[in-house]
Amino acid sequence: MSRLLSRRMFTASALTVAALALSACGGSADAASDREIGTDLESIARLAKEEKKVALIAYPENWANYGESFKAFTAKYGVEVEVASPNASSAEELTAVKNLKGQKTQPDVLDIGFSFTGPAVSQGLVSSFTPSLADEVPDNLKDPDGNWLGAYYGVLSIGVDANKVDVPKTFQDLLDPQYKGKIAIGDPRDGASVLAAVTAAALANGGSMDDITPGIEFFQKLADAGQLVSSNSASQSLTTGEAAVTFDWNYNYSGITEELTASGVDLQVSVPSDGVFGNLYAQPLTIDSPQPNAGRLWIEWLLSDEGANIYATSGAVPARLQAMKEAGTLSKEAEAALPPAEILENINFPSIAQGEAANQSVADGWAAVAAAL
Structure with missing residues (x-):
């Protein structure tokens, strides 16, 4: 089973709920x-070393090259991850922070999709922190009040087993009968990359950042035509043959290529030309973080030249990309691993208001799509 089973597409299991409930019974943190x-x-850095560790949640090792980042961070600062x-x-x-708030097991730093930053702030789950390199991060990748900052972003891509189907170049290609029952999709109400797929489909079908309804309607059309299957993991869907077409951020496909090749999957990845959409993941410090210095140091690390280059070698675009290019610190x-410049130049990030509107749109309209799967 893939380590990315529910990272992008939410599936709340009884085991997870039980584990959170038990953890919430632990002793309180200062x-x-x-x-x-x-x-x-x-x-x-000095105080973080005294705290000995940083507690994270939802950081798979093969997501945005985090496994390499963990090792390099610990080697440099002597702080375990x-x-x-x-x-x-x-x-x-967000549920974990609510349940574990004030407990020793509360995470210090999150890694959440942009559409979840608003709820994290409004629910009082994060703490304001401005890292030393924040000025080099574009305004559209950070909260003006310092509640969160996105250290990296990606481009919504289509990953395909080319042994099974042709590689689609556009969203419209997915209407071809060859993709019947072969397109995997999760639930955009709970996973940022799935919401990105809906948004990109909206841009491909006359919608906009202000109105992603055409994207919902497009997936409804695919569902009604029998093109879609419900799935919670791109790698698992491709490995098992459950599906041949998946949606994810560009950098995550690089993390599963070796696994898929070993399973006989010919993974081919493309960015749909009619729906280019990219977005950030934010790394906010949680409210009353148990290891407050280690949490801050982790965020500083992710923005640093070392952390940013590790992101980029997976295809994740560092928030400080332009500043690093100008300073000559991007390896x-x-x-070479980043998406082509012509794709990056076409990315327009949604505003907070647009993100909230997108959340509301899928909350109102996705149930009919889900029912048709």
Whole structure:
């Protein structure tokens, strides 16, 4: 079973719910407000080493090259990385903070899709923190009040087993009968990459960032035609033959290529030309983080040249891309792994209001699609 089983497409199991409930019974943690917090990178790093670890949630090792980042972070700072529920979805991350708030098992830092940043702030689950390199992050990749910052972003892509079907170049191609019962889709109400697929389909069908209804209607058309199958994992769907067409961020396909090749899958990845859409994942510090300095240091690391180059070698676009290019700190290997410039230039990030509107649209309209699967 893939380690990305529910990272992008939410499936709340009884086991997960039970584990969260049991964890919430643990002893309470000291509030961050009662702890010494470093005032610069040097003091944050010193205090983080005393805290010994950073507690993360929903950070799979093969998502955006996090496995390499964990090792490099620990080697540099002497702070261990602990990851709870690595395959949890963004929705599950917020639930975990609610359930574990004030407990020693509460995560320090999240990794949530953009559409979940608003709920995280409004529900009081995150704490304001401005890292030292925040000025080099474009305004559309960070919260003006410092509640969150996106260290990287990706491009919605279509991953295909070319042994089974032709590689579609556009969303319209997916209407071809050859894809009947072979297109995997999750639930956009709970997973950021699935919502990205709906948004990209909207852009391909006359919609806009302000109105993703045409994307919902497009997937309804696919469902009615029998093209779709419900699935919670791109890699599992392709490996088992459950489906031959999947949607995900470009950087995640690089993380499962070896696994799929070993299973006899000829993975081919394309960005649909009629629906180019990219978006960020945010890494907010949680409210009253149990390891407040280690949490801050992790965010600093992700933005650093070292952390950003590790992101980029998987195809994840560092938030500081332009600043790194100008400073000459983006490695040639990392730059070669990124999506082509002509694709990156076509990405327009949604505003908070547009993200909230998209959430509402799928909340109102996806049930009919789900019922047809």
